Amino acid sequence: MSRIKDCFDNLHKCGGKALVPFITAGDPDPEITLPLMQALVRGGADIIELGVPFSDPMADGPVIQRSSERALKHATSLNDVLRIVANFRKENQKTPVVLMGYLNPVEVMGYQEFAKRASEAGVDGVLLVDLPPEESDELQLALNRYDLNQVFLLSPTTSDERLALICSKASGFLYYVSLKGVTGSNRLNVDDVAKKISHIRSKTGLPIGVGFGIKDAATARAVAGFSDAVIVGSALVERIAQLGEHKDRLIEDVTVYLTELRTAIDAP
């Protein structure tokens, strides 16, 4: 079974769109990540993207870089992230969790070991930002063995040739990076993205999520109009940065923010 597939199938049946929040595990400290994940679900998250902190987040803007730095102050490791997911799974069997991060922590753990332990912890998919399909065969074998999905990025610079390659390797869903740049950098141009998504859709049956540049409910709603999933990262992580010291308010605020996005996406 694939939780990710079930999730999109169920949404599809009722014409709904997935809300996919991103947070960095261990930000601002490892204890708060589990309650935050639960808050995201309460606020209406369909899938959780859980960031694995890395010392050199080359594709991320300042907001997510700093979240990694906060998590690494507590030495949050891939081991810790897997432990957090396992704890989340004790109470939630339904919400898919996709680990998002950079290759090196996985490389150092070893692909087989990682796939086995991720699967045991209840992880559903993996998105490694700096692992393009050309270099991913070995990891893919390991992930397939444990029925883990491998999510790949698509970008405005992706050619049709690469699009075909990526679609042939991806599973779960595709993540369309809506603009050239790092995470949190800008606002996306809704019309441009809509055109791209319709082109991508002509090449694949996989669900397509859109991320980068979705900062508010209005953009989320617009993106939900033509995609299958709305991914919100930096805007959420920025709230965590501002309220990090006040944990009770943080949980409350995140739930309210997600609910706003949820309502906007679901509005008829």
Place this chain on the structure above:
Amino acid sequence: MQKSGPVKAVEVTANEEMKLPDARGHFGPYGGRFVAETLMGPLEELTRAYERYLKDPEFLAELDSELKHYVGRPSPLYHAKRWSERLGGAQIYLKREDLNHTGAHKINNTVGQALLAHRMGKTRIIAETGAGQHGVASATVAAKLGLECVVYMGSEDIKRQSVNVFRMKLLGARVVAVEAGSKTLKDALNEAMRDWVTNVDDTFYIIGTVAGPHPYPAMVRDFQVVIGRETRQQCLDMTGHLPDALVACVGGGSNAIGLFYPFIKDSNVRMYGVEAGGDGIETGRHAAPLNAGSPGVLHGNRTYLMEDKNGQIIDTHSISAGLDYPGVGPEHAWLKDTGRARYVAINDDEALAAFHNLTRTEGIMPALESSHALAYTEKLAPQMSRDEIIVVNLSGRGDKDIQTVAVREGISL
């Protein structure tokens, strides 16, 4: 003794192993292209341009001409007789990359990449820098070609290398201080990548060393290999035979691969890459991934890294900003594993001693980076006989480092 004829920068000698990297940029298990999707298209475009122009006679003629008239090549191979005598062993020859325009080997590569950028119609170049030499070399070619130039530099390095920062500004470049992470070269590289991914349409990223995603390790090597080609010819002309040993410092490793590459098939020529031992390998405070690191993936390629057990990159330390980097070019990782080259480490104090020794003995002030290679030569030469030859790559001049040396020795200027 025969007069050394000009050596073509781009003519492939029979000795060069042209099989590596493979089409996807792999040197055995190392190298490759590990970047976010947005950069994959631009890297493919760059690879096509680089492969095309490295076979284009017009481009090659222009590159040769620039290397000769602008950079000042060929750089001399100098027999350091007094220093050799003092060490009492092998004859030591210095490949004088310090005499290039801007004072280091870095300009060989920036001239090549800037000409390529120009051909590709890019109007803006960006670069990362550690010691500032690559930043200066990039700002220099940008000024010459009328290109906008932005240089990313760790704020820690900006403090250590204020003279080079001012040079870059004089040349019209914008120097951006990077405050993230350890505030050194690796963080400057992260930030330059972020700029590139954002401005990829009009921007060419000039990477300064043989690291990064394919095609950079191969391309930068191909622009630096002029060092080894000249050396081979000059050594034959001056001594009648090839060197017995080559010594070069290794941070990312561009000056070393430039020297080594044309000798790879000459199995009698020993090769020594010298990493920064910092306070000593045993202290953990160093920048010597080939001596004390392990394989991993950073900055677009798989190579040896300074990393912890969880795969996080750890802070490095070296007296020399240009060697203060937690990774190393993937071809060096491959040469280490195959045993073709040996990689050793020299600590800060040894490098500093060699800096003074060469300055006093030969009247040549070496960069602190190159001083690591000199310090290892001081250990190696006495073990060799007087009729043997060591070529040391004197990759840069030391003027930029006098402030560091003064501070270290408690002298106020």
